[in-house]
Amino acid sequence: MNLIEKDSQYLWHPYTQHKTAQTPIAITKGQGALLWDENNKEYIDAIASWWVNPFGHSNKFIADAIYKQLTTLEHVLFGGFTHEPAVVLAEKLMQILPENQQKIFFSDNGSTSVEVAIKVALQFFFNKGEKRTTIIAFEDAFHGDTFAAMAASGISFYTQAFQGMFIDVVRIPVPVKGKEQASFDALKKVIREYNCAGFIFEPLVQGAAGMVMYEPEALDELIQICAANNVLTIADEVMTGFGKTGKTFAMDYCQQIPDMMCLSKALTGGTIPMAITTFTQEIFDAFYDDDINKALFHGHTFTANPTGCAAALASFELLQTPEMQANLVRVNANHLVFQESIKNHPKVIATRVLGTIFALEIRKENEETYYGTMRTKLYNFFIENGIILRPVGNIVYILPPYIITDAQLQKVYEVVENALEIV
Numbered sequence: 001m002n003l004i005e006k007d008s009q010y011l012w013h014p015y016t017q018h019k020t021a022q023t024p025i026a027i028t029k030g031q032g033a034l035l036w037d038e039n040n041k042e043y044i045d046a047i048a049s050w051w052v053n054p055f056g057h058s059n060k061f062i063a064d065a066i067y068k069q070l071t072t073l074e075h076v077l078f079g080g081f082t083h084e085p086a087v088v089l090a091e092k093l094m095q096i097l098p099e100n101q102q103k104i105f106f107s108d109n110g111s112t113s114v115e116v117a118i119k120v121a122l123q124f125f126f127n128k129g130e131k132r133t134t135i136i137a138f139e140d141a142f143h144g145d146t147f148a149a150m151a152a153s154g155i156s157f158y159t160q161a162f163q164g165m166f167i168d169v170v171r172i173p174v175p176v177k178g179k180e181q182a183s184f185d186a187l188k189k190v191i192r193e194y195n196c197a198g199f200i201f202e203p204l205v206q207g208a209a210g211m212v213m214y215e216p217e218a219l220d221e222l223i224q225i226c227a228a229n230n231v232l233t234i235a236d237e238v239m240t241g242f243g244k245t246g247k248t249f250a251m252d253y254c255q256q257i258p259d260m261m262c263l264s265k266a267l268t269g270g271t272i273p274m275a276i277t278t279f280t281q282e283i284f285d286a287f288y289d290d291d292i293n294k295a296l297f298h299g300h301t302f303t304a305n306p307t308g309c310a311a312a313l314a315s316f317e318l319l320q321t322p323e324m325q326a327n328l329v330r331v332n333a334n335h336l337v338f339q340e341s342i343k344n345h346p347k348v349i350a351t352r353v354l355g356t357i358f359a360l361e362i363r364k365e366n367e368e369t370y371y372g373t374m375r376t377k378l379y380n381f382f383i384e385n386g387i388i389l390r391p392v393g394n395i396v397y398i399l400p401p402y403i404i405t406d407a408q409l410q411k412v413y414e415v416v417e418n419a420l421e422i423v
């Protein structure tokens, strides 16, 4: 049996209907923005492998840091023990997080970082003896696939099998242009009518919904409404964090600051699964008590894994170099030029750019679903042309590693433009 046959015998892939799915592509190596398959075909990874890999594949600087940590202290339990990589990472994050973020809790992936934030929001009020059990979230949000994260997510076919089994979540419209007031009004109404503990949102860009964007001023208004009503705000920066929007965090565009933040994906430069939820001192203090029952009884075996922390520290160092910051500006400049050239194409109905994120909506004849026929056609066309892009229905987005070269970016744009001819 070859690799693909063995894969099909033993493996179950994410978001995959195995009966109808095409066979997976066996990737054998990666370097920079490129990946190669077992037949040595080259692909440009134009979505940084689900947005985790801003510094390029097989990055030597991060790999060396991981090796050093692996051969010093690969892992130690974090209950009752601590270690330098976790402490130094926390200290460094404090320098770039909003100033009210004072405490850091480690977990394993984006979903668990959200799970922790939602549990903390609910237990914060429980510990204070206040009955607040509703979470507010945006329509079409995506916060992950564990239970509380799924409950907060609005993409229904992902979650339809579990309806009725979720925590209480009430949804409000996203304040995209023209819908700001409707969003503010809906938030006020929800806060009036329910006992709301927290509001979770993807700041400025809703990734999985197709890079739907809205303005910082609108988010500021929503956060202010929550603050005035003592509803905790949770900025899910799992996708947007660490430079994607052109600033370190999407929240850096805002005047208001959230009570909690969720970080993962680019945190370790796409090397080791790790996530962080951050909190204000006030939140931490609601769990700080002589009564053990008020503690946060949440943890994962690999919490604060030293190797993951070392990878995050190396990634952090890379992100802050002038060269990497210049890459953010360069990728954005390329996107803006491409946007100008494509926005009036007859098949394009909208384009969006923020930082290193580019999105384009294609005119559709029929109702196009998330995994519909247009999406399949586009996906296959991109793969044939050596570009990894995963359209969301009729939306094509590009979110490349920051180190992608101008020539590689031009190739991606060219293939995207050509794709408009086949749909």
Ligand SMILES: Cc1ncc(COP(=O)(O)O)c(C=O)c1O
Pocket (backbone or CB within 6 Å): 109, 110, 111, 112, 114, 142, 143, 144, 145, 202, 207, 208, 236, 237, 238, 239, 240, 264, 265
């Ligand atoms: C905003 C956001 N939150 C949470 C998640 C879930 O992260 P993970 O897939 O690591 O569980 C994602 C994943 O795409 C995301 O985009």
